Amino acid sequence: MERAVRELWAESRDLLGLGSPSPDDTAAAADVPRADMPPTPLAFLRDHVSPGRPLLVSAAGTRHWPAASLWPTASYLTDALRSTAVSLHLTPDGRADALAPHPGRPGSSSRCFASAHVRRVDFPTAVRLIRGSDPVAGVVAYAQQQDDCLRGEYAAVAGDVDAHVPWASEALGCLPEAVNLWIGNAHSVTSFHKDHYDNIYVVVSGEKHFLLLPPTEHHRLYVRDYPAAHYVAEEDAGGEHQLRLKLEMEEPGRIVPWSSVDPCPASPEEMAAQASSFPLYFDGPAPIRCTVRAGEMLYLPSMWFHHVSQSPGPNGLTVAVNYWYDMQFDIKYAYFNFLRSLEIDDCSSGKAGALEGDLEEKND
Amino acid sequence: MERAVRELWAESRDLLGLGSPSPDDTAAAADVPRADMPPTPLAFLRDHVSPGRPLLVSAAGTRHWPAASLWPTASYLTDALRSTAVSLHLTPDGRADALAPHPGRPGSSSRCFASAHVRRVDFPTAVRLIRGSDPVAGVVAYAQQQDDCLRGEYAAVAGDVDAHVPWASEALGCLPEAVNLWIGNAHSVTSFHKDHYDNIYVVVSGEKHFLLLPPTEHHRLYVRDYPAAHYVAEEDAGGEHQLRLKLEMEEPGRIVPWSSVDPCPASPEEMAAQASSFPLYFDGPAPIRCTVRAGEMLYLPSMWFHHVSQSPGPNGLTVAVNYWYDMQFDIKYAYFNFLRSLEIDDCSSGKAGALEGDLEEKND
Numbered sequence: 001m002e003r004a005v006r007e008l009w010a011e012s013r014d015l016l017g018l019g020s021p022s023p024d025d026t027a028a029a030a031d032v033p034r035a036d037m038p039p040t041p042l043a044f045l046r047d048h049v050s051p052g053r054p055l056l057v058s059a060a061g062t063r064h065w066p067a068a069s070l071w072p073t074a075s076y077l078t079d080a081l082r083s084t085a086v087s088l089h090l091t092p093d094g095r096a097d098a099l100a101p102h103p104g105r106p107g108s109s110s111r112c113f114a115s116a117h118v119r120r121v122d123f124p125t126a127v128r129l130i131r132g133s134d135p136v137a138g139v140v141a142y143a144q145q146q147d148d149c150l151r152g153e154y155a156a157v158a159g160d161v162d163a164h165v166p167w168a169s170e171a172l173g174c175l176p177e178a179v180n181l182w183i184g185n186a187h188s189v190t191s192f193h194k195d196h197y198d199n200i201y202v203v204v205s206g207e208k209h210f211l212l213l214p215p216t217e218h219h220r221l222y223v224r225d226y227p228a229a230h231y232v233a234e235e236d237a238g239g240e241h242q243l244r245l246k247l248e249m250e251e252p253g254r255i256v257p258w259s260s261v262d263p264c265p266a267s268p269e270e271m272a273a274q275a276s277s278f279p280l281y282f283d284g285p286a287p288i289r290c291t292v293r294a295g296e297m298l299y300l301p302s303m304w305f306h307h308v309s310q311s312p313g314p315n316g317l318t319v320a321v322n323y324w325y326d327m328q329f330d331i332k333y334a335y336f337n338f339l340r341s342l343e344i345d346d347c348s349s350g351k352a353g354a355l356e357g358d359l360e361e362k363n364d
Numbered sequence: 365m366e367r368a369v370r371e372l373w374a375e376s377r378d379l380l381g382l383g384s385p386s387p388d389d390t391a392a393a394a395d396v397p398r399a400d401m402p403p404t405p406l407a408f409l410r411d412h413v414s415p416g417r418p419l420l421v422s423a424a425g426t427r428h429w430p431a432a433s434l435w436p437t438a439s440y441l442t443d444a445l446r447s448t449a450v451s452l453h454l455t456p457d458g459r460a461d462a463l464a465p466h467p468g469r470p471g472s473s474s475r476c477f478a479s480a481h482v483r484r485v486d487f488p489t490a491v492r493l494i495r496g497s498d499p500v501a502g503v504v505a506y507a508q509q510q511d512d513c514l515r516g517e518y519a520a521v522a523g524d525v526d527a528h529v530p531w532a533s534e535a536l537g538c539l540p541e542a543v544n545l546w547i548g549n550a551h552s553v554t555s556f557h558k559d560h561y562d563n564i565y566v567v568v569s570g571e572k573h574f575l576l577l578p579p580t581e582h583h584r585l586y587v588r589d590y591p592a593a594h595y596v597a598e599e600d601a602g603g604e605h606q607l608r609l610k611l612e613m614e615e616p617g618r619i620v621p622w623s624s625v626d627p628c629p630a631s632p633e634e635m636a637a638q639a640s641s642f643p644l645y646f647d648g649p650a651p652i653r654c655t656v657r658a659g660e661m662l663y664l665p666s667m668w669f670h671h672v673s674q675s676p677g678p679n680g681l682t683v684a685v686n687y688w689y690d691m692q693f694d695i696k697y698a699y700f701n702f703l704r705s706l707e708i709d710d711c712s713s714g715k716a717g718a719l720e721g722d723l724e725e726k727n728d
Binding site for chain 1: 368407
């Protein structure tokens with residue numbers, strides 16, 4: 001089974017044009033295809049949506065957006081949203097919707113799925129907290145409300161970008177289900193996950209760095225069931241108005257299937273533990289790397305696994321907008337579910353690894 | 365494994381909209397989607413090519429073809445092709461490119477892959493032989509040369525049909541790789557197989573009856589390796605100039621992977637043997653049935669298994685044209701190859717069946 005699955009990985013990358021660019025360097029992956037101009041709807045559908053192949057479109061595609069010139073200036077957004085309350089996601093380390101040590105099992109290797117503490121603050125305060133975010137200070141703030149927030153909380157500036165992506169809407173035959181705004185700094189990281197949407201991700205300021213794996217590489221992510229937790233805030237009674245975040249398990253309990261893999265562990269020890277626990281990820285083909293620069297748009301096909309980190313622009317912020325389009329549940333989705341239902345022997349070979357607590361949850 | 369594969373069958377049919385139309389009748393399949401008018405290229409690509417979903421387009425799509433009115437009349441084609449030599453495929457039973465008893469192993473259940481005897485005759489003779497085809501007489505003739513023959517041997521009448529299918533060409537971004545003409549009578553049957561092409565199949569006279577299985581149902585076809593054979597003609601030395609066809613193994617030997625399943629066996633005994641040898645086919649979901657009538661076009665997605673029988677029109681002939689477009693080898697193809705590489709335990713459970721000779725060839 002493992003051999004057949006590894007052949008699937010290699011063949012799907014080859015057919016996507018994303019295999020190793022050189023036979024001497026099987027640890028590398030080819031770049032995501034780039035287009036200088038937005039594609040026609042037909043070419044987009046035929047060459048990207050149908051085969052499930054990502055596409056990076058140059059900044060020519062968003063040059064006409066007022067946001068392209070307005071948002072990177074420091075004061076425009078804080079002026080436009082001066083009295084707007086927005087949802088700010090707070091974590092101690094910049095890792096919202098990610099695995100964290102289980103708070104009820106200190107000293108063990110058990111992990112839980114940790115969601116951010118969400119607080120409504122006025123936008124200028126949000127920007128100040130995002131800019132000052134630092135794990136050393138114990139709080140990292142990320143404006144990443146994923147509920148169509150650009151057309152909700154941020155409606156006052158929604159007109160600065162296209163209401164939808166015309167070539168994508170025509171190709172997909174629908175308008176976006178959600179348009180979200182994302183504002184963070186270098187300390188916010190999004191862990192590996194997939195979405196049931198076709199995604200057009202546009203960076204307006206700064207850069208986003210994607211690690212990508214096609215859906216055929218599902219087993220490499222070691223998706224397991226984790227108990228859900230969320231951060232809660234404790235106001236420090238001391239001199240300064242200092243926020244302290246504490247992780248609490250959700251009550252009633254809730255289980256979230258999530259990838260066990262952290263591709264960028266903070267320490268050599270953690271890296272060694274990850275590599276021994278999740279060999280299909282660390283010994284397999286390199287993830288496809290894609291940096292999206294200001295003005296560029298990444299088409300991320302539905303069901304692709306992605307891990308996202310970011311670099312701020314001159315304004316100290318990474319600002320991005322994404323358009324989620326309903327995906328088509330078709331034969332590719334049936335094949336994915338079939339693949340997911342199969343067990344690879346090697347998936348359990350990591351049981352001797354340092355993160356065995358995770359793997360015991362496999363059959364929860 | 366078998367359970368996971370059966371779930372794949374059910375889910376892919378459901379997602380294609382081709383599942384059982386009623387929960388009380390799981391042995392039935394929904395009809396192929398029909399369109400009164402040809403689709404736009406974008407809708408065709410999005411709703412049919414990308415998800416791999418067949419489409420039947422009404423006769424409105426070919427009403428403008430001169431062939432629609434000219435070809436069904438008895439004399440037009442024989443006049444237009446009076447002095448044209450064409451390739452006629454001759455078999456004793458109407459089953460070209462199908463399994464037949466192995467001629468070198470009489471009395472055993474061994475089978476081989478039998479190709480027709482191909483003879484060049486002038487077109488009026490071809491039509492006379494096709495109309496008079498009958499297994500009782502020992503010869504069934506089928507004009508089914510699949511080498512772009514409409515633009516080759518039949519170039520004199522190629523202008524009677526569209527040179528390509530405009531909405532398909534625009535959607536797929538290419539012109540057809542081959543355009544073929546098919547002329548037969550009720551005795552010619554095409555056994556289950558798949559093509560590495562997107563296919564637009566147009567009936568001009570008579571009807572074609574398709575049995576369809578999506579590529580996800582690969583295992584149900586029991587594709588096995590068979591040694592190749594072809595029919596050779598022996599002129600009868602007797603009074604009449606009577607053709608006798610004899611099956612000979614190819615030299616040097618050649619192996620052809622082919623479906624072991626005959627969905628329409630001629631006798632109850634043969635049906636019992638088939639059903640016991642190939643339970644995944646006979647006990648599984650019913651094939652999707654689609655009759656294509658004169659003027660109608662069937663879009664058959666690449667990699668779909670199809671079995672075709674036919675009924676002649678008033679002129680005693682079934683006349684059809686098909687357009688083969690190069691398929692896109694994408695992630696669906698990688699998933700198919702992965703699926704094909706897996707063995708279902710149940711595939712070997714038929715070893716006790718009457719056709720065990722076939723199944724022993726499984727690992728050839």
